[in-house]
Amino acid sequence: KAGVTQTPRYLIKTRGQQVTLSCSPISGHRSVSWYQQTPGQGLQFLFEYFSETQRNKGNFPGRFSGRQFSNSRSEMNVSTLELGDSALYLCASSPGTATDTQYFGPGTRLTVL
Amino acid sequence: AQSVTQLDSHVSVSEGTPVLLRCNYSSSYSPSLFWYVQHPNKGLQLLLKYTSAATLVKGINGFEAEFKKSETSFHLTKPSAHMSDAAEYFCVVSDRGNKLVFGAGTILRVKS
Numbered sequence: 001k002a003g004v005t006q007t008p009r010y011l012i013k014t015r016g017q018q019v020t021l022s023c024s025p026i027s028g029h030r031s032v033s034w035y036q037q038t039p040g041q042g043l044q045f046l047f048e049y050f051s052e053t054q055r056n057k058g059n060f061p062g063r064f065s066g067r068q069f070s071n072s073r074s075e076m077n078v079s080t081l082e083l084g085d086s087a088l089y090l091c092a093s094s095p096g097t098a099t100d101t102q103y104f105g106p107g108t109r110l111t112v113l
Numbered sequence: 114a115q116s117v118t119q120l121d122s123h124v125s126v127s128e129g130t131p132v133l134l135r136c137n138y139s140s141s142y143s144p145s146l147f148w149y150v151q152h153p154n155k156g157l158q159l160l161l162k163y164t165s166a167a168t169l170v171k172g173i174n175g176f177e178a179e180f181k182k183s184e185t186s187f188h189l190t191k192p193s194a195h196m197s198d199a200a201e202y203f204c205v206v207s208d209r210g211n212k213l214v215f216g217a218g219t220i221l222r223v224k225s
Contacts, residue, residue, distance in 0.1 A: 004156075031211055043203065043215035056212050090156060094211060099145050099164045102213060104157040 002027065004093050004105035012111045018079040021108045025072050025093030031055075032074040033102060034066060037088040046089075049074050050096050078110075086112045115140045115208040117187075119216035127224045132176075132191040134219045136204030139185065145207035146187045148178055151218075152200045160202075163187065174198070199223045 005024045013019050025032050033056075034046040045058040049068035068074045072093075078085055088109050092102035120135040138144060148160040161172025168180045178189045187204060204216040 033211055033213070035213070035215075042217050043213075045212050045214070048211050050211075056209060058212070092157075092213075096211070099207070100211070101147075101159055101162055102211065103159070104149075106156040 004091060004103055006089075006091050006105040006108050008108060009106065010109045010111075012113065013081050014113050015081055015083060017081050018077065019081060019110060021076045021078075021089055021091075021110070023074045023076070023091030023093075023105060025074070025091075026103055029093040029095055029103075030072055031094045031096035031100070031102075032068055032072065033092045033094075034074070034076050035090045035092065036060075037090060037107070038086070043090070046076070081112045083112050086110060115144060115206040115214050117146075117204045117206050117214060117216040119202075119204050119219050121219050122217065123220045123222065125222040125224060126194045128196055129193050132189070132194045132198065132221065134189040134202050134204075134221065136187045136189065136216060137185050138187055138204070138206050140206060146178075146180065147205040147207070147213070148172065148176070148187075148189050149203045149205055150200050151203065157203070160189070194221075194223045196223050196225060 007022045031050045033048040037043045048056040052068045063079045066076045088107045090107045092104045094100040094102045116139045118137045146163040149157040161170045163170045171177045201218045
């Protein structure tokens, strides 16, 4: 099976802009989760989507949003970018039950100037 | 809420010697615990997973971890380090379904 894919791999934006990141899960997986990785805060959970519904949410401001499509592909949007949003954004997919393993994509490196 | 504490931010070993990466967890119920590895500029790869089936869990590349409830620990070990093991390792606990809570990470350096 093909792994989790994320596009684009690298992105440079300026403050105030918005950005959309995309994640394609492993075929058959219905859950997609997003994580932010920064040197200062480490890996933090953003949100999880399952069958097109947000099932779980981390402690991030409303500028961070997401959605999931009927084919389980997911997008994450960040509006009004701030310098502190510079990070590696990782997406993970799983079949969807609590004990399932999450498989991670390579990430999108976002730089905000 | 669930949490994990990785006791060492950096560990340095010589090639061919044992590896020990320490992790303590906090959980109000029987947790699912994981170790993931991240090589530079790469995504996260699952090393092993504990879900209460057996306390000693064997993973890929010769790694294993032992779940000790009395000590709330889930330390990662490998008998003999290889240069390719140099990476950052994360101890992870599952919280409220599919939300993963990550430790701060341990950077493993392997000296030749």
